[in-house]
Amino acid sequence: xxxxxxxxxxxxxxxxxxxxxxxxxxxxxxxxxxxxxxxxxxxxxxxxxxxxxxxxxxxxxxxxxxxxxxxxxxxxxxxxxxxxxxxxxxxxxxxxxxxxxxxxxxxxxxxxxxxxxxxxxxxxxxxxxxxxxxxxxxxxxxxxxxxxxxxxxxxxxxxxxxxxxxxxxxxxxxxxxxxxxxxxxxxxxxxxxxxxxxxxxxxxxxxxxxxxxxxxxxxxxxxxxxxxxxxxxxxxxxxxxxxxxxxxxxxxxxxxxxxxxxxxxxxxxxxxxxxxxxxxxxxxxxxxxxxxxxxxxxxxxxxxxxxxxxxxxxxxxxxxxxxxxxxxxxxxxxxxxxxxxxxxxxxxxxxxxxxxxxxxxxxxxxxxxxxxxxxxxxxxxxxxxxxxxxxxxxxxxxxxx
Amino acid sequence: xxxxxxxxxxxxxxxxxxxxxxxxxxxxxxxxxxxxxxxxxxxxxxxxxxxxxxxxxxxxxxxxxxxxxxxxxxxxxxxxxxxxxx
Numbered sequence: 001x002x003x004x005x006x007x008x009x010x011x012x013x014x015x016x017x018x019x020x021x022x023x024x025x026x027x028x029x030x031x032x033x034x035x036x037x038x039x040x041x042x043x044x045x046x047x048x049x050x051x052x053x054x055x056x057x058x059x060x061x062x063x064x065x066x067x068x069x070x071x072x073x074x075x076x077x078x079x080x081x082x083x084x085x086x087x088x089x090x091x092x093x094x095x096x097x098x099x100x101x102x103x104x105x106x107x108x109x110x111x112x113x114x115x116x117x118x119x120x121x122x123x124x125x126x127x128x129x130x131x132x133x134x135x136x137x138x139x140x141x142x143x144x145x146x147x148x149x150x151x152x153x154x155x156x157x158x159x160x161x162x163x164x165x166x167x168x169x170x171x172x173x174x175x176x177x178x179x180x181x182x183x184x185x186x187x188x189x190x191x192x193x194x195x196x197x198x199x200x201x202x203x204x205x206x207x208x209x210x211x212x213x214x215x216x217x218x219x220x221x222x223x224x225x226x227x228x229x230x231x232x233x234x235x236x237x238x239x240x241x242x243x244x245x246x247x248x249x250x251x252x253x254x255x256x257x258x259x260x261x262x263x264x265x266x267x268x269x270x271x272x273x274x275x276x277x278x279x280x281x282x283x284x285x286x287x288x289x290x291x292x293x294x295x296x297x298x299x300x301x302x303x304x305x306x307x308x309x310x311x312x313x314x315x316x317x318x319x320x321x322x323x324x325x326x327x328x329x330x331x332x333x334x335x336x337x338x339x340x341x342x343x344x345x346x347x348x349x350x351x352x353x354x355x356x357x358x359x360x361x362x363x364x365x366x367x368x369x370x371x372x373x374x375x376x377x378x379x380x381x382x383x384x385x386x387x388x389x390x391x392x393x394x395x396x397x398x399x400x401x
Numbered sequence: 402x403x404x405x406x407x408x409x410x411x412x413x414x415x416x417x418x419x420x421x422x423x424x425x426x427x428x429x430x431x432x433x434x435x436x437x438x439x440x441x442x443x444x445x446x447x448x449x450x451x452x453x454x455x456x457x458x459x460x461x462x463x464x465x466x467x468x469x470x471x472x473x474x475x476x477x478x479x480x481x482x483x484x485x486x487x
């Protein structure tokens with residue numbers, strides 16, 4: 001299958017770009033160097049926010065995590081904590097736990113290579129002293145970061161590790177933003193980078209893609225099992241067969257003829273490269289190439305999963321407005337819908353409406369996206385980062401005890 | 402691949418192997434694409450037209466992927482949708 005991705009115009013432009021990131025001890029590369037305050041349970045969320053607000057260089061990470069979870073959910077929270085503390089965009093971390101035993105447990109299981117400090121809420125002596133103690137620890141972390149001289153160096157486009165996402169999807173995403181994201185990923189994978197794509201239900205109807213683009217039979221089977229399982233969940237919940245009721249009458253009126261055509265609108269953001277792995281939610285992605293991750297379709301959850309995989313940035317195709325984001329993994333919002341751009345332009349990073357007015361061709365759109373991605377990689381804030389938009393959210397697995 | 406030489410409808414071919422184009426404008430009274438190829442009138446925005454004659458049973462290709470097959474012979478420039486593709 002060929003594409004316009006490797007047009008010489010795009011490659012000429014790409015070769016002129018410099019990519020500078022933070023090389024971590026585990027070999028991964030960050031595009032941010034956040035000093036985070038991580039709250040490990042909802043009870044410490046407010047304290048974490050108070051401490052983080054005293055240090056303008058810090059980022060608060062909270063997820064309203066529960067106690068009394070069954071093991072699968074408890075392990076999911078631990079996996080979240082572990083992946084945040086080893087995330088390449090994190091340069092140092094203050095971890096706030098409920099009690100001393102939890103702090104000891106985390107210190108034992110987490111294998112972070114960055115400076116980490118722990119603080120147990122139950123060992124604090126009042127709000128004021130707790131905030132002061134947290135600030136002291138943040139200062140210690142900042143000093144340790146200075147001593148380590150965490151600095152950007154030239155790393156090349158192979159250090160791009162992308163989350164591929166779409167939300168509020170419409171025709172502009174299916175024929176414009178998503179295919180252009182696919183072109184950019186084809187470039188990234190050719191350079192030795194990686195991407196993760198998720199939202200399993202989007203692939204219902206596009207199973208044939210895996211026959212063509214998934215050479216490893218184990219990976220193909222695992223992916224198709226993930227898709228089949230979510231299709232059954234949807235059918236059990238709605239009483240309707242998704243495949244039998246899609247495309248909907250509304251989709252057909254909009255020009256979509258078949259289910260695979262509808263699904264390809266989303267799948268086209270994966271470009272033309274092979275799928276090399278099928279990951280459970282939040283597992284890390286390390287090998288160069290394209291990874292599939294099984295996640296629910298709600299964007300804040302799927303983005304959290306791809307952040308946990310280690311993605312250092314995300315490309316998000318937006319049709320109608322969708323405020324999903326991830327504070328640790330900068331998400332670049334790309335939109336071709338003129339009305340969305342009129343109303344929500346402040347939240348959007350790349351405007352592709354010229355595609356529909358005839359002012360922008362595919363190579364022009366590719367260059368617009370690649371140029372923004374390069375700037376964000378090298379440190380420019382995304383719209384979501386400037387606003388402070390974004391969520392951390394885990395999937396729901398079992399009832400809490 | 403996207404052309405806009407004026408006088409015809411703006412369109413998009415997503416992959417070089419596609420045999421359909423997607424229309425990008427609402428100029429439904431026009432009967433040609435911006436590259437001059439004759440097409441049916443009244444094809445709505447976002448819908449597809451065939452780029453060449455397609456035999457009954459032949460694959461309809463968009464995104465470089467078979468999205469369906471022709472249920473009857475389709476002429477070049479004809480509207481491709483649920484009436485002739487499934």
